Amino acid sequence: MKTAAVICPGRGTYNAAELGYLATHFPDPALLSQFDEIRRQAGQDTLSELDGAERFSMARHTRGDNASGLIFAASYGDFLSINRNEIEVVAVTGNSMGWYTALACGGALTATDGFNVANTMGTLMQQALIGGQTIYPWIGDDWKPDFARKAELLQQVEAINAETDNELYLSIDLGGMLVLAGNAEGLEAFEQTVEPLQGRFPMRLGNHAAFHTSLQEPVASQGQQQLSRDPFGQPELPLVDGTGRIWWPGATDADALYDYTLGAQVTQTYDFTRALTVTAREFAPDIFIILGPGTTLGGAVAQSLICADWRGMDGKAAFQREQSEETLLAAMGMQDQRSLVAK
Structure with a gap:
């Protein structure tokens, strides 16, 4: 059995090529209906409506109040699709809003609570649109x-x-x-x-x-007012955040996790390179699985591993050699790589 670190993508990953991603890949229609109902109750277009649109609209699909929900659902659906008979997930991390997805994948939030956090914060950021x-x-x-x-x-x-x-x-x-x-x-x-x-x-x-600057302090404050501490709990898998800190199962302060997620995570630099460095060195996974949607995070993951001197890789050529010999990265947004890790 291979060990894997899972990486959840952030904003900017659901684009024209991803239209219909949920219809094609989401494995749990009942859960998708729950996500749609949360959106419906908030007076928003459902994910099924957005994903099922005839054509992609930059103005509609990339808005924070729509993109965050679409990306969370696509990523979480891919997490559910990992073949756990052949792959043991040993850690979860994410980029930017991918942290909210990581919380759900890692079990610190339920799927619906994680969706509510991602959808709420995406909506608040869109409404404020500061900077x-x-x-x-x-x-x-x-x-x-x-x-x-x-x-x-x-x-x-x-x-x-x-x-x-x-x-x-x-x-x-x-x-x-x-x-x-x-x-x-x-x-x-x-x-x-x-x-x-x-x-x-x-x-x-x-x-x-x-995002991830002091300019977002009003949004962080609104998020804390709208989102309760109650759903935050112990993760089932180790979570690596945007400072490189590990939140361990059985040893996590749920209040501190809430405070970070709706505080420093919103208003301070998100160090994805550090998160990948810590994930690689602490857990030494056989493979890094990048959840969909999209295919744009692979370069940043590879570059982060090179910066960490992972397996002695010093540049693109060295990474490509490793990838061709052993498949270090599998991006589920790419069908050929998805087939290596999905059920």
Whole structure:
């Protein structure tokens, strides 16, 4: 039996190619009906309606109040689809809103409570829509870490943030990418300062707010008012959060887990690279399973493992060798890799 660490994706992973993902892959129609009822009670389009739309709409499907529910359900459905007769899940982590999914996959929240947290926070963020995000790489096409370049970019961020009227912060440390967040002035200052790369960076992310920064404190406060502590409990699987901390079964303070989830997780940098480093070194899984939807997180996972010097990998070529020989990563959003780990 193989051991696996499960990785839950965040916002930006349900796009045009994923339309119909729930209809195709979600394994529990009764549970999906429960998710739909939660949305219906809130006066929102159901997931079945969104996923079953004739065409994908950027304006409709990527809104926080719709995207969060779609992504949570797609990821949780994939978690249920893992072949547990052949794969032992030893830890769960996630990127950004994927932390909410991880809580449910790891058993600290029920499926419906986890969905309610993800849906509520996505809705609150959409309603507030404070600030925005942009993304910029600090490693080249060979994926060889250039930590001096990363430090230089972060110094630029600090300098921009220090200027009057500018707010700019590291939102997510995402493998070889920096996801930056701030107000319009701060984002524009950065985008005008750095060299354009690959014809697409710096890339402003549509319908994204200044996640994981102090700008989200009003949203965190609203989340704490709307979401109860009561559903949070002991995880059944170890959970690795956005600081690299492990929440162990039988040794987790449920109040502290709630406080982190609706506090620091919302208002402070989410260090996905650190989460992957800790997951790899602490649990040494045979395989990393990236839940769907989407296929965009694989590069960040591979780059995070390279940054962690996992198995001596020093760049893209080394990762590709390992992947071809032993399948280190299996992304369930890719049908050929899904078949390796799904029932």
